[in-house]
Amino acid sequence: MAPLVVQYMDPRLPLDLERTIFEMSALSQPCRIPNLMLVAQRVKTWVEPLMYRVVFLDGDPDVRAVDDLPRFGYRVFSRVLATKTPDFLRKSVKHLFLTNDRASEGAPPDEILRTCSQVVDLYDFRGISIVALDSLRYLRRIALDASVTFSTPSPSNFSHQVFRTVTHLELIEVAEQRNLAGIPHIPHLTHFAFNCAELCAYFSSSVLPACPRLKCIVLLDRAEMSELEPLLEDTRFVPMDQSNWTSDWQRGASGGFSYWDVADGFVRARQTGRVTSE
Numbered sequence: 001m002a003p004l005v006v007q008y009m010d011p012r013l014p015l016d017l018e019r020t021i022f023e024m025s026a027l028s029q030p031c032r033i034p035n036l037m038l039v040a041q042r043v044k045t046w047v048e049p050l051m052y053r054v055v056f057l058d059g060d061p062d063v064r065a066v067d068d069l070p071r072f073g074y075r076v077f078s079r080v081l082a083t084k085t086p087d088f089l090r091k092s093v094k095h096l097f098l099t100n101d102r103a104s105e106g107a108p109p110d111e112i113l114r115t116c117s118q119v120v121d122l123y124d125f126r127g128i129s130i131v132a133l134d135s136l137r138y139l140r141r142i143a144l145d146a147s148v149t150f151s152t153p154s155p156s157n158f159s160h161q162v163f164r165t166v167t168h169l170e171l172i173e174v175a176e177q178r179n180l181a182g183i184p185h186i187p188h189l190t191h192f193a194f195n196c197a198e199l200c201a202y203f204s205s206s207v208l209p210a211c212p213r214l215k216c217i218v219l220l221d222r223a224e225m226s227e228l229e230p231l232l233e234d235t236r237f238v239p240m241d242q243s244n245w246t247s248d249w250q251r252g253a254s255g256g257f258s259y260w261d262v263a264d265g266f267v268r269a270r271q272t273g274r275v276t277s278e
Helices: 015-028 030-036 041-051 074-083 086-092 109-115 155-159 197-210 225-232 245-253 259-271
Strands: 054-057 095-098 121-124 141-144 168-171 191-194 216-219 237-239
Touching: 015 030, 015 041, 030 041, 041 086, 054 074, 054 245, 074 109, 086 109, 095 109, 095 245, 121 245, 191 259, 197 216, 197 225, 216 225, 216 259, 225 237, 237 259, 245 259
Parallel strands: 054 095, 095 121, 121 141, 141 168, 168 191, 191 216, 216 237
Antiparallel strands: none
């Protein structure tokens, strides 16, 4: 009797399916990407760019990364800039958060932004000048301190080319009216947030009429009802208390809910009559 020969089938999945599985695993737990990179060279090629998709640069040890995001200090990310090719980082980094804590330990902001020039979402709490933003061409969301980014308040500031693709703008500090006057120059702006309730009346009368594309206006400030009154009847207006802005940004950048999503939901509820201004 002839011996029984068992033939084992190759257990490999089609490459496109295998890649999808590993990418989904990497995105669900980004902090485990270094372990996935050890599986095989092809897996490393697929998932390593996802480790740098969201770069949260903060030197404050008390600020924690959320949703299993990897944490980068300025010194660590400077080594990344030195060891990875510009093409790799340009294609990989899509969401970038910059603060001033221990920023002097790392690469200058213009070098970071010049290398990561395909960023679509930038939170600048470091105070970058408008010149440093020149290399960005794909920006969709930006948060900045206008009093630092622009050397002189002027309506023409928001005519800069970096704002041509922006849909979501948050002004972290709004010290005077001239920092709001140029907002109508942003051609695709649909969402705007600011944190100075004293400027609600000026924004309502002098800025909003020139911004027909705006779908959502968020005030990130605690205020008296009298200060909000000029905007209260506008169904696009959402006053909101943002308790933890660093965590909020990280959740939004990694695909979760940010305050923008909460505000959009509130606007829809107001416009369908489920919520009133009373």
